[in-house]
Amino acid sequence: MTTAGDLMVIRPKRFELPVWAALLGLVLRWSWRAIWWCLRHPVATCTAAVAVTLYVEFDWWGLVVPLVLVAVGSALWRWRAELSWWNWFAGPLLGWFRRTFVYRRVWREAMTLCGLAETYDHRRVLPELLRVRSDQALDVLTVRMVRGQTPEQFQKASANLAYAFGRRHARVYSERPDEPPVRTGPAAWLLWAIDRVRFRDRPTIVYLVLVRTDALRTVVPPFPAQTVPDFTALPMARREDLRTWSLHLLATHVLIGGATRRGKGSVLWSLVRALSGGIASGLVRLWVIDPKGGMEFALGRPMFARFACKSFEAMADLLDEAVEVMRERQTRLAGTVRVHTPTEADPLVVVVIDEMAALTAYLQDVDLRKRIAGSLGLLLSQGAGVGVLVVAALQDPRKEVLPFRDLFPTRIALGLTEASQVDMVLGDGARNRGALADQMPRWAKGVGYVILDGTPEPVRVRFSYVTDDDIRAMAEQYPAPADAADILAQVSRETATEPARVPLPRRPSGPLLPKSLLNLIDPKKGEEQR
Structure with missing residues (x-):
């Protein structure tokens, strides 16, 4: 019996799970996990x-x-076949081993200390390591980001991630760093369908590339000269994955930024060597400006159609003549094609300028400097489509030195002295994406960062080293044709005349200002209007 004021405690009936049922549940649970694994x-x-x-x-x-x-x-x-051996056997096996015994062992610690772990519902949430693919020099980690993260967060922490895993270089790609292979043969349709799944767009995935073995420490020998150069793929450098980096030169301008003794000559001479076959056949005309008195390019003088190295007046004339060629081609090709196709009768003109700051900032003659700047501005803004290209190298990429640096679509950053200069050369945010050009070691001459077509992430490469003996041999084997300097003769050829245009009727209009204002400004004119 209960009376008023007594405390009643009501408990539901307790259900006790049999021991055999609990054991069966555990067995089923672990069996399902084993099957899923x-x-x-x-x-x-x-x-x-x-x-x-x-x-x-x-x-x-x-x-x-x-x-x-x-x-x-x-x-x-x-x-x-070492390449296929790495792609299909050694690479996957090494990647599995390093994923299991190297990266997963320290993954939680690295993600937490690098600031990439998030907290949700009072528990720690980490990015997920999905796969590791290895080759001779690189480890490519496929990482699924935490919901709400962006690739920029990983790019800002790229240096921290590199040292967290015991490496010196790391870069983060928002898209898969390698391209789909070209498939041929009877089973090409099946492989193409598989590639569509493998290389599909995955916004929740980032790719962390760690340099396991620096393949760029060794000097890169010159690449073989091509008889007919491919202007969309000129071999010039070696990538970190031991593949060849090729320059897309057609319809673009190239800016090379780097401190002194950092290998700008390697880039320029690698380009000259890649074009040497076209120079000898007349497909390419090199117009070279060397403000250092010929110290850099005098060895290759027989390969150049035009060469100016001592007189700044001659350098200005050369740029003015390049503008004349550009104007003539614009008149002749307008309405016919959008991009010029080089031929022996209408060759590609490449204006190579070493130490461009000597022409745009350090030249004491103000009028001559303005004249050079005007010609360069016209060439950079209008010359790419008609086959008059500019390849320029400089040490200081500031706006005061090169006010039109944004007109260079293709940019190469060698060793630089300041962190801010990296973004000046490669574009905003390039250093956060892994282009540490200001931290180049002493041995890294000719090592730089480039931007691949279609991707904003930089790629680290080393350009080939062309010795003085190689330059002399090139100049002897691939000289420019005897008539290479007369390209200006095409300016006087007949072009299509401008069609006659009927003038449109125009109504006469009165004064733009009211009479009261005209009287205040000029009383005499106001009286005439009356």
């Missing part, structure tokens, strides 16, 4: 199943003999 890792699952089967059937010989055969086959494969 096997489905996510089919290669490891099949390898383990085959190994167990061979051991049961043939004892230890069933494991030793296949391992020996695989090792011998791997050695032969690498000897015959």
Whole structure:
């Protein structure tokens, strides 16, 4: 019995789970996890199943003999086709090993200390490491970002991530860094369909590239000269993944920024060597300006159609003549084509300028400096489409030194002295995306950062080193034609006449100002209007 004021405690009936049911639930739970792991890792699952089967059937010989055969086959494969060996065997195997025993071991610590871990509902949420793909020099980590993160957060922490994993260089790509391969053969349609899935756009994924072995420490030898140069892919440098970096020169201007003794000559001479076959055949005309009195380019004088190295007046004349060629081609090609196609009769004109600041900032003659700046502005704004290109190198990329640096679509940053100069050369945010051109070591002459077509992320490359003997041999083997300097003769050729235009009727209009204001400004004119 209960009376008023007594405390009543009502408890629901307690349900006790039998021990056998709890054990069954645990077994089902761990069995499902094991099945799911096997489905996510089919290669490891099949390898383990085959190994167990061979051991049961043939004892230890069933494991030793296949391992020996695989090792011998791997050695032969690498000897015959090392690139495919890395792509299909060594790369995935090394990537799996480094993902398991190197990156996952310190992943939580690295993400937390680098500021990439987030907190949601009072618990720590980390970016997920999906895959590691390795090659001879690089580790490419595929990372799924936490919801709400952007690739810019990873790019700002790229230097921290590099040192967190024991490396010196790291870059972050918002899109897959490699391009889909070109498929040929009867199974090309199937491989093309697979590539569409592999290379699809994945906004939640970023790719962290860590340089495991710096392949750019060794000097890059000159690339073989091409008889007919491909202006959309001129081989000039070696990338960190040991592939060749090629310059797309057609319909663009190139700016090379770098401190003194950092390898600007390597870039310029690599370009000259890539164009040497076209120079000899008359497909390319090099107009070279060397304000240092010829100290850089005098060795290759036979390859140049025009060369100015001592007189600034002659340099200004050369730029003015380039503008004349540009104007003539504009008149002749207008309404016919949008991009000039180089031919021997109508060659590509490449104006190469070393130490451009000597013409735009340090020249004491103000009138001559304004004249040069006017010609350069016209060439940079209008010359790319008609095949009159400018390739310029300078040490100081500030606006006061080069006011029209934004007119260079293609930019190359070698070793620089200040962090702010990196963004001046490559564009805003380039340093945050991994272009640490201001931290180049002493040995890194000819090492720089470039921007690949279509992607904002910089790529680190090393340009080939062309020795003085190589330059002399090029000048002897690939001289410019005897009539290379008379390209200005095409300016006088007949062009299409301007069509006659009927003038439109125009109504006579009165004064633009009212009479009261005209009287205040000029009383005499006001009286005349009356």
